[in-house]
Amino acid sequence: MATVNVKANAKATAKANANDERRSAGRDAPGAPVISLRGATATLGARPVLRGIDLTVHHGEVVALLGANGSGKSTAVRAVIGQVPLTAGEVALFSTPLRRFRDWSRVGYVPQRTTAEGGVPATVREIVAAGRLSRTGLRWPGKADRAAVERVIELVGLADRAKDSVNALSGGQYQRVLIARALASEPELLIMDEPMAGVDLASQEILASTLREQVAAGTTVLLVLHELGPLEPLIDRAVVLREGCVLHDGPPPKAVGQHALPGHDHVHPHAAGEPLRTGLLS
Numbered sequence: 001m002a003t004v005n006v007k008a009n010a011k012a013t014a015k016a017n018a019n020d021e022r023r024s025a026g027r028d029a030p031g032a033p034v035i036s037l038r039g040a041t042a043t044l045g046a047r048p049v050l051r052g053i054d055l056t057v058h059h060g061e062v063v064a065l066l067g068a069n070g071s072g073k074s075t076a077v078r079a080v081i082g083q084v085p086l087t088a089g090e091v092a093l094f095s096t097p098l099r100r101f102r103d104w105s106r107v108g109y110v111p112q113r114t115t116a117e118g119g120v121p122a123t124v125r126e127i128v129a130a131g132r133l134s135r136t137g138l139r140w141p142g143k144a145d146r147a148a149v150e151r152v153i154e155l156v157g158l159a160d161r162a163k164d165s166v167n168a169l170s171g172g173q174y175q176r177v178l179i180a181r182a183l184a185s186e187p188e189l190l191i192m193d194e195p196m197a198g199v200d201l202a203s204q205e206i207l208a209s210t211l212r213e214q215v216a217a218g219t220t221v222l223l224v225l226h227e228l229g230p231l232e233p234l235i236d237r238a239v240v241l242r243e244g245c246v247l248h249d250g251p252p253p254k255a256v257g258q259h260a261l262p263g264h265d266h267v268h269p270h271a272a273g274e275p276l277r278t279g280l281l282s
């Protein structure tokens, strides 16, 4: 049994080292496709939710996925990580078709927050450490793993809450825990579904600065947003969905006057000269 564990440990360590080498060798040069959706089509229940979506996110880009409620934003990102099967079309991550993609430590995912509270009294550190498992695998967590967990807890401003149950946190603090969990594997791609939704202002600022740091380090980011809000300066490109189709793919819409404020609908010019509505009410 001990031999099996040693072998498994050695294999996992070799794999982790290979991943690190590949990362540091920068196999994915700036501009290489990190996410590629081609003709992505998905049906949930009897309803066509994605209707032939083409979307490419390149290495180092920060892309916002915008659109009204029900336009298919969450479904699109869930298709990217294989949680929603496509009925037609293709998904690739890091130029590897999703069905062959195994290297999940390269991807951090923050799901849309639900209002349902988990009953399990896990601590902040336990939840964040779970995000490191995609790197450690069968290997016993080492010093570098523990340091990475502490670093991301610190990054989201929760060092003094590390031992606390997540049930004792505010919604915004809990969201910061989920983001720290996604960052614990030091992902090259970060996918976040509405990270700012229902988050207090203090937490929004911490989230924005956390994201700024990731982007500065070269992380590729796909964000589902209702409003560009405080993240606007970070966004390179906006993809707007409507009824499961791409309506706009290009520069982020410029917020004007009141429309720049969180909670307001966004109305912006787009290529065809038509106003482009990207907010909640569109």
Ligand SMILES: Nc1ncnc2c1ncn2[C@@H]1O[C@H](COP(=O)(O)OP(=O)(O)OP(=O)(O)O)[C@@H](O)[C@H]1O
Binding pocket: 044, 045, 046, 047, 049, 067, 068, 069, 070, 071, 072, 073, 074, 075, 076
């Ligand atoms: N499991 C499901 N079964 C059936 N329909 C679903 C399911 N999940 C989502 N839908 C429907 O698919 C459509 C797209 O949902 P999705 O959550 O992707 O939209 P969204 O753009 O992210 O919206 P929101 O901003 O409200 O989260 C909606 O009409 C939704 O009701």
